[in-house]
Each structure stands twice: as C-alpha cells, then as structure tokens.
Amino acid sequence: MDHAVDAANLGVAAAGDLSLWGLFMQASIVVKFVMIGLIGSSIGVWAIVFNKIVTMRRIEKQAAAFEDKFWSGGNLDDLYETEGAKPTHPLAAVFGAAMGEWRRSARIPGIDLIHGGVQERVDRAMNITITREMDRLERWMIFLATIGPVAPFIGLFGTVWGIMHSFSSIAAMHNTNLSVVAPGISEALFATAIGLVTAIPAVIAYNVINNSLARFQDRLDGFGTEFAAILSRQSEERS
Known part of the structure; x- marks a missing residue:
C-alpha cells in the first residue's frame, strides 16, 4: 500500500515538473536565457505585426480619401495648401513634393517649364519622397526577416544544451529512469517549441506585410507617374 502511495506521489511530482513553468524553472541557466530571449523576440514580433497592420490600414484609408479629392477635378493649388504643404500620409507627401517643386519652378521668371529641366526635378522630388516614405514604412521589417530564420536555430541551441x-x-545519478531523463528532454524540446512559435509568425508576417508594402509602393509610383503627366500637360498649356 505504501508503495502504491509513493508511486502516486512520484507521478504527481513528475507531472508538476513537466508543467511549462516547471520546465522553465528547472532548466539550466543557458536554456533559461535562450527561452527568455525567444519569448522577448516573440513579443517584439507581435508588437511589430500589430503596428504594421494598424499603419497599413490607416495609410490605405488616407490614400483612398486623398485620391478621391485629387480626381474630383478641384484646384490643385487649393489641394496643395490643404494636403500637400504639410502632408500627414505618404501619398500626400509625394503630391506635396512634386507640386512644391513645380510651383517654385513656375515662379522663376522666363523659365521654360517644358525644356527647363522642371520635369526632371519634379520626377526626382517624387522619387526621393517615395523612397523616404517607404523607408519609414519598412522600419523594423529587418527584425522580422532576421527572427524568422534565426529563431529555430536559437531554439535548437537550447535543445542541444x-x-x-x-x-x-x-551520468551523475547513474539512473536511466524516465523520471530522471524526462525533465531534461522536456526542457530541451520546450526551447525548440518556443523557437518555432517565435519563427513561424515572423515568417508569415514578413511575407504578408512585405507584399502589402510592395503594393503600396506600386500605388505611389503609379500616382507619381500620373501626376507627372498632368503637370507636363499643364506646362504645355502655359507655354
């Protein structure tokens, strides 16, 4: 009877040792550092994902509203004063850069808006603005690109350790009983699991967000090309 009680108590102790918190607490200091680093990286990944999702939804909505105003046939100078002079989103920034350069050139006495290099300066201003805005939107993407492939190997290092x-x-206890082996093997596999839980969302998020950013850059490039054509026509009409 006593042996049965002891076996039951051993089973309870083993179950307690194999809980997630128990695995962490009984892990070696190296494996603990690996787990903490991976958990911190996972929190960082989800923070970036949330930020990018909110940001992309906001700028897409702002871009749609701006395009409605732009193609409504209103005065471009008025639109510049309200949206382009102090832009609050990337599409307005591209418009403001191009319109500002074109207006400055138009104020120069005797300048040829068609052959005076104005179109090249407008295109350069838009390209620089697009690059700057995309760099801002792509901030922290390198973190996702790094964590995705690296996290499993960090977890594997914890596993090996x-x-x-x-x-x-x-070797120390001269005992190959499962109750002796299980905790060490479990903590090793736990480190691998954390590595995968960190890496998989990072890879998926990077691919999805990167695709959204590429589409948005195409949208900026398309708007820049169309706006450059509009300014070119207006230059020809003024000449």
Whole structure:
C-alpha cells in the first residue's frame, strides 16, 4: 500500500515538473536565457505585426480619401495648401513634393517649364519622397526577416544544451529512469517549441506585410507617374 502511495506521489511530482513553468524553472541557466530571449523576440514580433497592420490600414484609408479629392477635378493649388504643404500620409507627401517643386519652378521668371529641366526635378522630388516614405514604412521589417530564420536555430541551441544537461544528470545519478531523463528532454524540446512559435509568425508576417508594402509602393509610383503627366500637360498649356 505504501508503495502504491509513493508511486502516486512520484507521478504527481513528475507531472508538476513537466508543467511549462516547471520546465522553465528547472532548466539550466543557458536554456533559461535562450527561452527568455525567444519569448522577448516573440513579443517584439507581435508588437511589430500589430503596428504594421494598424499603419497599413490607416495609410490605405488616407490614400483612398486623398485620391478621391485629387480626381474630383478641384484646384490643385487649393489641394496643395490643404494636403500637400504639410502632408500627414505618404501619398500626400509625394503630391506635396512634386507640386512644391513645380510651383517654385513656375515662379522663376522666363523659365521654360517644358525644356527647363522642371520635369526632371519634379520626377526626382517624387522619387526621393517615395523612397523616404517607404523607408519609414519598412522600419523594423529587418527584425522580422532576421527572427524568422534565426529563431529555430536559437531554439535548437537550447535543445542541444538541454539534452547535454539531461545526459549529465543521468551520468551523475547513474539512473536511466524516465523520471530522471524526462525533465531534461522536456526542457530541451520546450526551447525548440518556443523557437518555432517565435519563427513561424515572423515568417508569415514578413511575407504578408512585405507584399502589402510592395503594393503600396506600386500605388505611389503609379500616382507619381500620373501626376507627372498632368503637370507636363499643364506646362504645355502655359507655354
């Protein structure tokens, strides 16, 4: 009877040792650092994902509203004063850069708006603005691109170290019983699991967000090309 009670208590202790918190607490200091680093990276990944989703939804909505105003046939100078002079989103910034350069050139006495290099300066201003705005939107994407492929290997390092720790326990206790081996193997696999849980969302998020950013850049490039054509026609009409 006593043996049965002892076996039951051993089973309870083993189950407690194999809980997530128990695995963390009984892990070696190296594996703990690996787990903490991966958990911190996972929190960073989700923070970036949330920020990018909110940002992309906001700028897409702002871009749609701006395009409605732009193609409504209103005065471009008025639109510049209200939207382009102090832009609050990327599309307005591209418009403001081009319109500002064109207006400055138009005020120069005797300048030829068609052959005076104005179109080249307008195109350059838009390209620089697009690059600057995309650099701002792509901030922290390198973190996702790095964590995705690296996190599994960090988890694997924790796994290898945990298995080494488990074998050391076996050698020290001269006992290959499952109750001796299981905690070390479990903490090793736990490190791998955390690495995968960190890496998989990072890879998926990077691909999805990067695709959204590429589409938005195409939208900026398309708007820049169309706006450059409009300014070119207006230059010809003034000449």
